[in-house]
Amino acid sequence: MKLFKSVLTLSLLIVLTNACINKDHFNFDNINDSSWNPKLAIPLLKANVGVYNLFGATDSNAVHIDESSKVVSLFYQGKTVSLKMDDLINLQDISTPDALVGYSTPSPIGIPLDTSLNKIESINLSTGQMTIKTTTQGIADQLTFTFLDIKDKNDQDLTIQVMEGQTETSTLIDHSIIPDNGTIRFSISSASTGTCNAQISMTGLDFKSVTGDFDIGTQRLPADSFELYLFQNIAAKGSISVNNPILSIKAKNSIGIALEPLFDRVEARNPASKDATKLLIRRGSNVNDIEAGTRTGGTVESEIRLDNSNSNLRDFISLSPKFLNYELGFKAANSSSGSQTIFKNSSCELEMNIELPLEGSVSAFEVLDTIEMQITNDLTLIKEFLIKTYTNNGFPLDTKITILLMDENRQLMRKEDGSVMILLDKVFTAAAPVDENGLVTESVVISSDHKLLDSEVLASLPLAKFGQMRASMKTTGGGNTVVKIRSDYNLEVKVGVKITGNVNLTEKK
Numbered sequence: 001m002k003l004f005k006s007v008l009t010l011s012l013l014i015v016l017t018n019a020c021i022n023k024d025h026f027n028f029d030n031i032n033d034s035s036w037n038p039k040l041a042i043p044l045l046k047a048n049v050g051v052y053n054l055f056g057a058t059d060s061n062a063v064h065i066d067e068s069s070k071v072v073s074l075f076y077q078g079k080t081v082s083l084k085m086d087d088l089i090n091l092q093d094i095s096t097p098d099a100l101v102g103y104s105t106p107s108p109i110g111i112p113l114d115t116s117l118n119k120i121e122s123i124n125l126s127t128g129q130m131t132i133k134t135t136t137q138g139i140a141d142q143l144t145f146t147f148l149d150i151k152d153k154n155d156q157d158l159t160i161q162v163m164e165g166q167t168e169t170s171t172l173i174d175h176s177i178i179p180d181n182g183t184i185r186f187s188i189s190s191a192s193t194g195t196c197n198a199q200i201s202m203t204g205l206d207f208k209s210v211t212g213d214f215d216i217g218t219q220r221l222p223a224d225s226f227e228l229y230l231f232q233n234i235a236a237k238g239s240i241s242v243n244n245p246i247l248s249i250k251a252k253n254s255i256g257i258a259l260e261p262l263f264d265r266v267e268a269r270n271p272a273s274k275d276a277t278k279l280l281i282r283r284g285s286n287v288n289d290i291e292a293g294t295r296t297g298g299t300v301e302s303e304i305r306l307d308n309s310n311s312n313l314r315d316f317i318s319l320s321p322k323f324l325n326y327e328l329g330f331k332a333a334n335s336s337s338g339s340q341t342i343f344k345n346s347s348c349e350l351e352m353n354i355e356l357p358l359e360g361s362v363s364a365f366e367v368l369d370t371i372e373m374q375i376t377n378d379l380t381l382i383k384e385f386l387i388k389t390y391t392n393n394g395f396p397l398d399t400k401i402t403i404l405l406m407d408e409n410r411q412l413m414r415k416e417d418g419s420v421m422i423l424l425d426k427v428f429t430a431a432a433p434v435d436e437n438g439l440v441t442e443s444v445v446i447s448s449d450h451k452l453l454d455s456e457v458l459a460s461l462p463l464a465k466f467g468q469m470r471a472s473m474k475t476t477g478g479g480n481t482v483v484k485i486r487s488d489y490n491l492e493v494k495v496g497v498k499i500t501g502n503v504n505l506t507e508k509k
Contacts, residue, residue, distance in 0.1 A: 042497045044387075045371045045403070045467050049395075049491040053367050070486040071357060076228055078352040081221050083330060085255055085346045088216050091123070091205035094184075098133075098199040101188060120179055120212035121339060128172035128205040130158065135197040136165035141190045145200075148185040151176045164196050172202070209297075211341040216332050218262065221350070223327040228268075228317075228354070242360040243482060245317045247279075247306040248353050249328075254293035254300075254346040261290065261304055262329030263311075268322045277316050285310035289333040290348060297343040317356065326352070359438065362397070363479025367471040370410060373464050385458060386498040387450040391429040394443040394490045396483035397473040400426040401493060405457070406466035413460060421457045423467060424450060424495065431476050438484040449498065469493065 051072055052063065064073045132145055141164050150158040153174045162168035177184060186200070249261065266279040281287055287310055291302040308314050328350070393399055405413040405421040413421040427450065432440040452458055471491065475481040 043374060044495045044497050045373050046495070047369050047371045047469050047493045049367055049369060049469075049471055049493070051485060051487050051489060053369060054485070065487045070488055071359075072485050072487050073358060074354075074356040076226065076354040076356075078226050078326075078354075079224055080349060080351045081224070081328075083219060083221060083255075083259075083348040083350065085342050086344060088219060089207065089210055089342065091128075091207060093201065093203045093205070095201040095203075096199060098135075098197055100195050101198050119215075120177075120182075120210060122211045123177040123179075124208040124210075125172050125175050125177065126206050126208045126344065128175075129169055129203060130160060130172055131167065131169045131201045131203065132160055132162050133167040133199045133201075134162055134164050140164045141192050141194065141196075143196070143198075144189045146187050146189070148187065149178050149180050150184060151178065172205070207344055209341055209343045211339060213339050216257065218329050218331045220265075221328045221330075223265075223325070225323050225325040228322050228324060241314060241318050241362075241482075242356050242358070243314070244307065244357050244359060245313050246355040247311075247313055248355070249290075249304040250351045250353070251290040251302050251304070251348055252299050253290050253302065253348040254297055254343070255348050256293050256295055256297070256340040256342050256346065258292040258333040258335045259290040259330040259348060260333040261287070262331065263306075265327040265329065266325070268316050268324050270322050277312075277318075279306075279316050280312045281306075282310055282312070287311075289335060290330070290350075292335075292340070293346060295341050297341075297346055317354075324354070328352070358485035359482065361475045361477075361480050361482050363474040365473060367473060369469045369471075370406065371467045371469055373405075373467050385452050387424060387452055388447070388496045388498050389424065389427055389450065390445075390447045390492075390494040390496075391427070392443050392445050392490075392492040393429045394432055394440060394488075394492075395473065395485075396431050396434045396438070396440050396475065396481075396489075398431045398476055399429045399491060400472045401429065402426055402470045402472070403495065404468045404470070405460065405464040406468055407463065408465040410466055412468065413464060415456050421460060421464075422454075423452070423457065423461075423464075426472075429491075432489075434481075434483055438482055439486065440489060443490075467495075 051065075062074050062076060064075050065071070066073075130147075130150075134143065143162050143164055145160045145162065147158040147160075150172070152158060158170070158172075158175060160168055160170045188198075251259075253259070263279050263281060267276050268279075269276045287306070288302065288304050290304065291300045293300050306313050330348075389401075391399075391401065401424060402422065403424040405423055407413055415421055427448070429446050430444050432443050435441050471493075475483055
């Protein structure tokens with residue numbers, strides 16, 4: 001009977017006992033390379049990088065996958081904000097000076113309205129009151145003030161009677177003001193003739209609706225921002241070109257005015273590089289207005305879409321990671337010239353979204369993953385130590401893989417000089433080939449050996465509990481080749497230890 005003893009066998013026993021690792025970890029078939037025999041091949045770590053790993057801190061809800069085509073898009077939704085007419089039209093209190101007026105004035109006297117309302121045709125009031133304060137100049141007569149441009153709900157002129165020297169107040173609820181060239185006309189009548197001092201004031205005015213041809217000026221929504229987590233781990237100066245990005249503004253408008261959007265205060269900013277790109281509309285491009293609500297205050301839905309045909313959106317998105325800062329502006333569109341009716345409770349509700357189909361080119365970004373390691377506690381009997389890698393790259397991206405050692409607290413392990421402990425440094429795997437449509441035709445499989453020459457790293461290897469994998473990826477052609485990312489693309493990385501023991505064979509009868 002022959003008994004073969006070897007240090008190699010002892011080393012394997014140490015692995016299986018001292019390290020307290022499940023024997024299933026030593027399934028040699030997992031290494032996918034029969035050339036490892038007769039040398040012992042111990043799996044060290046295994047990682048799979050899928051589509052979701054590309055997006056860093058992206059909320060998984062932002063990743064949209066078309067089940068039929070497997071095309072991946074990122075969808076970012078901004079906050080819903082409202083432009084309210086109640087904030088734009090405020091009826092100011094109106095008061096005339098205390099002045100001498102005559103009875104039976106031959107021509108009406110005008111009360112000027114706020115200049116912002118000088119194109120108003122009518123105001124349907126919901127609240128307000130009219131106050132007439134008089135002082136006696138002679139005989140105390142009863143005066144009748146008739147307001148020719150204020151009608152009650154029966155379309156009758158507003159009349160207020162006041163005894164000279166007294167004050168009278170009348171409600172304006174459900175009354176309408178129909179200005180005459182920006183003024184409200186009134187006349188005074190009495191049984192006698194004469195003059196008195198009178199002051200007229202209109203206070204607490206609010207409206208149900210306003211009809212006219214008026215300019216709301218430039219209105220700004222509150223400044224806001226949201227973060228685009230597109231390839232969050234990209235280097236500060238890296239670039240991403242997404243071929244067909246879409247920025248849409250969905251509107252629900254009950255204001256009786258079409259609105260022209262203003263993008264002059266929209267920019268993308270990279271906090272790492274400090275670079276900024278402004279959103280620009282191409283000269284001569286046709287960008288839709290927000291459609292007006294109905295004349296009865298009904299809501300009309302419409303959408304504004306920006307893409308490469310009418311804006312610099314591709315360059316705007318290419319800066320990553322970024323914050324999109326915006327302070328959208330609006331003004332009455334040219335199509336809104338003429339008479340419109342605006343209701344008190346009317347508003348325009350806006351939601352800004354960005355859709356990024358993953359078709360384009362990328363460069364200089366890293367995908368990070370933390371992987372649990374499986375390693376022996378005793379390496380003293382090892383004569384030769386090699387790292388074996390197996391990569392199966394299903395992404396159309398050239399990839400360099402670096403693996404750093406981490407302790408039980410998932411902190412990077414460091415050498416005496418403070419540098420991180422590197423198990424593998426920039427192991428290259430080529431991009432999977434693509435067809436004329438930018439889709440992968442087959443994955444690329446590469447298997448290779450790597451000597452671990454750093455004695456300090458080798459000595460610390462038994463203390464490593466995790467490995468941090470950094471996969472630096474870019475499209476071919478210097479990052480310029482246009483490709484598509486599908487949901488079934490995957491990068492598989494397997495790392496093992498090739499150990500050759502100091503074999504001493506003895507024969508025993």
